[in-house]
Amino acid sequence: MLPQWIIEKKRDGAELDSVEISDFIRGYTQGDIPDYQMSALAMAIYFKGMTPRETADLTLAMMHSGKVIDPASIPGIKVDKHSTGGIGDKISIPLAPLVAACGATVPMISGRGLGITGGTLDKLESIPGYRVGLSEPEFFQTLEKVGCSMIGQTAEIAPADKKLYALRDVTATVPSIPLIVSSIMSKKMAEGIDALVLDVKCGSGAFMKSIKDARLLAQGLVDTGRAMGKKVTALITDMHQPLGRTVGNALEIQESLDILNGKGPADSQGLTIELAQRMLALAGIQITNHDSRLTDGSAMKKFKQMVKCHGGDLSAGLPTAGKQTPLPAPKSGFISKCDAEAIGRASLLLGAGRAKTTDLIDHAVGISNLRKIGERIEKGEPLCIIHSNGRENDLSPQRSCFQTLETAFQISEQPVEAPPLIIEVIQ
Ligand code: URA
Numbered sequence: 218m219l220p221q222w223i224i225e226k227k228r229d230g231a232e233l234d235s236v237e238i239s240d241f242i243r244g245y246t247q248g249d250i251p252d253y254q255m256s257a258l259a260m261a262i263y264f265k266g267m268t269p270r271e272t273a274d275l276t277l278a279m280m281h282s283g284k285v286i287d288p289a290s291i292p293g294i295k296v297d298k299h300s301t302g303g304i305g306d307k308i309s310i311p312l313a314p315l316v317a318a319c320g321a322t323v324p325m326i327s328g329r330g331l332g333i334t335g336g337t338l339d340k341l342e343s344i345p346g347y348r349v350g351l352s353e354p355e356f357f358q359t360l361e362k363v364g365c366s367m368i369g370q371t372a373e374i375a376p377a378d379k380k381l382y383a384l385r386d387v388t389a390t391v392p393s394i395p396l397i398v399s400s401i402m403s404k405k406m407a408e409g410i411d412a413l414v415l416d417v418k419c420g421s422g423a424f425m426k427s428i429k430d431a432r433l434l435a436q437g438l439v440d441t442g443r444a445m446g447k448k449v450t451a452l453i454t455d456m457h458q459p460l461g462r463t464v465g466n467a468l469e470i471q472e473s474l475d476i477l478n479g480k481g482p483a484d485s486q487g488l489t490i491e492l493a494q495r496m497l498a499l500a501g502i503q504i505t506n507h508d509s510r511l512t513d514g515s516a517m518k519k520f521k522q523m524v525k526c527h528g529g530d531l532s533a534g535l536p537t538a539g540k541q542t543p544l545p546a547p548k549s550g551f552i553s554k555c556d557a558e559a560i561g562r563a564s565l566l567l568g569a570g571r572a573k574t575t576d577l578i579d580h581a582v583g584i585s586n587l588r589k590i591g592e593r594i595e596k597g598e599p600l601c602i603i604h605s606n607g608r609e610n611d612l613s614p615q616r617s618c619f620q621t622l623e624t625a626f627q628i629s630e631q632p633v634e635a636p637p638l639i640i641e642v643i644q
Contacts, residue, residue: 279403282377286409305459317364333561347529422557461485465583543599591635
């Protein structure tokens with residue numbers, strides 16, 4: 218079947234069969250099908266969608282475009298977590314060592330930040346010396362020795378996704394549920410895991426702005442994971458405001474260390490504990506007081522061991538920005554808005570994120586001491602502290618970081634209830 222006939226079939230809303238999907242993805246990975254035909258198919262999928270069966274076939278085809286780690290080659294019960302991405306979402310960093318301290322193995326392949334959403338790899342790279350690109354033997358050795366390792370997507374894992382994701386980014390085909398599901402699950406299923414917990418973010422700072430779309434994505438991820446024989450749970454969690462009190466790479470590592478010491482902010486620490494409990498339940502590990510691993514030092518010990526195996530040196534200190542500027546509250550009252558999207562944009566303007574994959578980031582800059590919805594604040598007290606290295610007044614494209622942050626917050630005279638962090642659980 219010629220590629221254009223497959224594109225035509227999807228364009229007209231018909232269901233593609235397994236062979237058509239696998240042939241198309243194989244042809245694209247090998248370079249026989251050009252970018253323009255893949256873009257046309259991605260756009261047809263964007264408009265016409267895919268059935269759960271087609272999505273599972275697309276996931277399998279992308280997963281088998283590269284190496285699939287044999288679960289038997291990694292010790293223990295392998296469980297992972299994936300977040301669809303948000304602002305201030307540093308949870309993977311304390312979570313993997315916490316779950317490892319409870320006896321499961323966490324082979325985590327993470328991503329970089331793009332646009333306003335941060336990436337775990339960029340955060341980890343703010344630790345001097347931390348290498349996200351371990352060789353496969355080093356990755357396996359770290360898992361065996363420590364129980365967790367956090368690396369970047371290698372050239373061997375799901376190469377079709379790597380190529381297709383870059384193409385979707387420039388052809389306006391990122392926000393398609395079957396394309397997002399197959400992209401995420403092809404990488405996760407190639408890790409050789411037994412179980413997966415998904416954290417689907419919903420709100421202004423997430424891909425999914427509405428609960429309806431977040432539900433569709435969460436259900437698509439769960440259905441596809443189960444169709445592939447894995448144990449999967451999805452949580453839909455709030456991303457209208459940032460998670461925790463920091464946004465920015467080194468600042469988020471500092472908050473992760475606080476969580477690993479049992480002294481993190483209530484929301485980010487609470488979500489770490491909740492996700493760990495769900496991962497352990499899927500892994501069949503019965504443990505009481507798993508959260509005590511944060512206060513007895515065992516999760517922190519795992520984190521330090523993992524950082525050492527990756528060549529990192531925590532004793533060298535984290536990078537700090539040249540200037541720290543508080544943003545004063547214009548009046549007293551209760552925080553009624555702390556908009557994740559605006560705070561993510563402000564952090565990008567400071568240099569903490571990338572507008573294009575090739576941009577360099579500044580690990581030291583960002584925003585800390587964020588005040589959250591429902592909290593009381595007095596006039597002049599800081600709504601947050603801006604950590605900058607000279608880009609804070611750049612106007613790009615319309616507003617400076619300060620102007621963007623001013624629009625992020627609203628203060629009400631009436632008490633405001635803090636929104637629930639966990640919106641729904643899809644078992
Ligand atoms: N994350 C991914 O890995 N892929 C997507 O398509 C979206 C988010």
